[in-house]
Amino acid sequence: MNDGIPPPIPITFEPRLIQPPLALKQTSAFSHGDIYIFDIVANSSNMIVSASNHEIKLYNPATFAIKNILKFHTDTITQIKAHGENILMSSSKDGSVAVWDLRTDAGPVQVFKTPAKDPLLSFDLNSSEQILAAGTELVEYDANIHFFDARSNTSAIVKTYSESHSDDITNIKFHPTNPARLMTGSVDGLICQFDLTDMDEEEGLMVVSNTGASINKIGYFGPNAEYIYSLSHMETLSLWNSEDADAIHQFGDIRGVSNPAMGLTLDYGIDCQYEPESGRLYLVAGSNEGNINILHVKADSLQLCQVLSGGHSEIVRSTFWDSKRGILYSGGEDAKLGLWNSDPITTASSPLAATASARHSSPLQLKVKSSLFERVMGHILCLIELRAKYTYLLFFFDTLSIV
Amino acid sequence: MRHVTLKPRSHHHLDTSLKDGYTHPSTWSSKDMAIALSIDPSIITIIYADFTRTLQGHYGSPPSSLLALYFIDSSFDLLLRRTSCIDIIIIEFDSGCGTRGKPLFLLHRASLLLPTGSKIQVSAVRESVRQVKQQSEEKKRNFVETVELQIGLKNYDPQRDKRFSGSVRLPNIPRPKMSVCILGDALHCDQAKEIAMEYQSVDDLKKLNKNKKQIKKLAKKYDAFLASEALIKQIPRLLGPGLHKAGKFPTPVTHADNIGEKADEIRATIKFQLKKVLCLGVAVGHVDMSEDELLANIMMSVNFLVSLLKKHWQNVKTLFIKSSMNKPVRLY
Numbered sequence: 001m002n003d004g005i006p007p008p009i010p011i012t013f014e015p016r017l018i019q020p021p022l023a024l025k026q027t028s029a030f031s032h033g034d035i036y037i038f039d040i041v042a043n044s045s046n047m048i049v050s051a052s053n054h055e056i057k058l059y060n061p062a063t064f065a066i067k068n069i070l071k072f073h074t075d076t077i078t079q080i081k082a083h084g085e086n087i088l089m090s091s092s093k094d095g096s097v098a099v100w101d102l103r104t105d106a107g108p109v110q111v112f113k114t115p116a117k118d119p120l121l122s123f124d125l126n127s128s129e130q131i132l133a134a135g136t137e138l139v140e141y142d143a144n145i146h147f148f149d150a151r152s153n154t155s156a157i158v159k160t161y162s163e164s165h166s167d168d169i170t171n172i173k174f175h176p177t178n179p180a181r182l183m184t185g186s187v188d189g190l191i192c193q194f195d196l197t198d199m200d201e202e203e204g205l206m207v208v209s210n211t212g213a214s215i216n217k218i219g220y221f222g223p224n225a226e227y228i229y230s231l232s233h234m235e236t237l238s239l240w241n242s243e244d245a246d247a248i249h250q251f252g253d254i255r256g257v258s259n260p261a262m263g264l265t266l267d268y269g270i271d272c273q274y275e276p277e278s279g280r281l282y283l284v285a286g287s288n289e290g291n292i293n294i295l296h297v298k299a300d301s302l303q304l305c306q307v308l309s310g311g312h313s314e315i316v317r318s319t320f321w322d323s324k325r326g327i328l329y330s331g332g333e334d335a336k337l338g339l340w341n342s343d344p345i346t347t348a349s350s351p352l353a354a355t356a357s358a359r360h361s362s363p364l365q366l367k368v369k370s371s372l373f374e375r376v377m378g379h380i381l382c383l384i385e386l387r388a389k390y391t392y393l394l395f396f397f398d399t400l401s402i403v
Numbered sequence: 404m405r406h407v408t409l410k411p412r413s414h415h416h417l418d419t420s421l422k423d424g425y426t427h428p429s430t431w432s433s434k435d436m437a438i439a440l441s442i443d444p445s446i447i448t449i450i451y452a453d454f455t456r457t458l459q460g461h462y463g464s465p466p467s468s469l470l471a472l473y474f475i476d477s478s479f480d481l482l483l484r485r486t487s488c489i490d491i492i493i494i495e496f497d498s499g500c501g502t503r504g505k506p507l508f509l510l511h512r513a514s515l516l517l518p519t520g521s522k523i524q525v526s527a528v529r530e531s532v533r534q535v536k537q538q539s540e541e542k543k544r545n546f547v548e549t550v551e552l553q554i555g556l557k558n559y560d561p562q563r564d565k566r567f568s569g570s571v572r573l574p575n576i577p578r579p580k581m582s583v584c585i586l587g588d589a590l591h592c593d594q595a596k597e598i599a600m601e602y603q604s605v606d607d608l609k610k611l612n613k614n615k616k617q618i619k620k621l622a623k624k625y626d627a628f629l630a631s632e633a634l635i636k637q638i639p640r641l642l643g644p645g646l647h648k649a650g651k652f653p654t655p656v657t658h659a660d661n662i663g664e665k666a667d668e669i670r671a672t673i674k675f676q677l678k679k680v681l682c683l684g685v686a687v688g689h690v691d692m693s694e695d696e697l698l699a700n701i702m703m704s705v706n707f708l709v710s711l712l713k714k715h716w717q718n719v720k721t722l723f724i725k726s727s728m729n730k731p732v733r734l735y
Contacts, residue, residue, distance in 0.1 A: 052562070103636070208639055212654065245635075
């Protein structure tokens, strides 16, 4: 009887967890043309964005003024990661991990390459900054984890694990404090945890969790990284114990929390984020129309904290949320970058938004710095859409007398 | 006073006469509408009685027709997300527009209102299934042919769109011959013996002595594995990554689970993944399944896959079903 609509998951509204609430401060276009924004990372001096044209752009995090364009990769950039204030690392399907010094204008300061140009999907640096691990796509029959010595000048592979996954390795995550503990996630559904002390794949394989679904994002969370979250490509969410790999809770298809009365439409998960200060795990998820939903993940239930709307019109691919400073960056398939923060500004909502909120009591204060032209066009487009939808209905009304 | 009546549809409760004569609403002519209008009102049930109160509550004075219907649309959202396929939405007016109690007209652009309204009609799929089975009958093979669903996508860029990968459990087992072995603790091994399921105990696994060749042989021997919860933790120690490469890491079972059912669950689950080419093939059944069973599996697969696509039906270019040795039959 399944018709593609997932079973409902109960959800409560808990806006007090994000106070003051985030509001849209600014949007900016990455470029003209049909570009997708893949990833965003930020620190106090830079907002760093990777896009589908194989470029990485640096922006001023407050003004969105462009600072630099990093061109090097020749294929899809699969992950970017900032390290401190000045270092950026990026992996690509071109088979390399590039290390950039953001203060210089030149190209990457170091490049780690796989000799066979194995497309790299994910990477991480361990807590002692000595080991760089990168996960590959499935090439022929092998999906590899390549290890590099991060401290050396050569970019030679030190070790390769090739037995532990049977499909694309989408996630590589080192333990936040234990430099010898690594976690990998793959399209084959397995979360493998390794002890790297002896650098032996067989002996080092500690525990395995079979999530049963193609893994999109995994991560450690908890005060001592004692838990793991797992988001799949089918939009299922599950929580696991990192010590013994046992399942804590399977939420199932998170699209089931969609609840129009709350103004909540959830079509896909973006990522989870752990907030150490409060001990809370958040789920950031989006709608196909560009809404960003922030949910609090409890041991066996979900709470909606806030819906961020008005910033995007297409799928949001990445968010970077500094919950301590109350700043969130977003980017997606509409090539737009969004800046959201909790600055108190007076509300100014458009008439259409008012109609929506009257029905759905949206908690969001919508402040869009759009021109009058854009607002008018917005209204007109809505009316046209309405009209097209109901042209068929009007037909009926015309023929009513015949019937 | 305006209210709405809905006709929920499921494979089992649908009135047979309606099911057989069902065609997609967008192809209906005025003659069809006249026929549809004569549906016996007694089989139309009102569900969600609350809805009618909401409708009245929001509008003080009688609204214009268009506005009322717009309101219905947006309030339906929650409703439609919770019910199974709705094909027909009948709006009944009993003030000045016709005889009370008789449906006046059909709002049958259901796909406009339904978030995942199916674009393929059950009768067309049934016809294609009939063709596929017929093809297979005509050229009998000495093995049971698999029935495969082939989906061609469009407006999807594998280089930059989100990955399309997952698995779905079908209502009827497409691969009944799939061999499942349980790596069991004492209780599960006993249960396996009772239902003639293949099993390996902890001792059996210890005997393999982590010999790579033996473990590979075990991995090759069965299509899938189950493992007792307690045992799963020991697998890395007992077998290393031996089962990983074959993509056969076991699915956990608890003492509360029925291992026969769990094995069937595995047999009924199909995996799908889109890589670089814009087409996808999944085995949804075999030719010895009944029409109804194949139909249910196909509808389930299609609706599930479409729901995961960003633009849903706009991302689907073609749909075919075929048996292993024969030509594909088009569905969409």
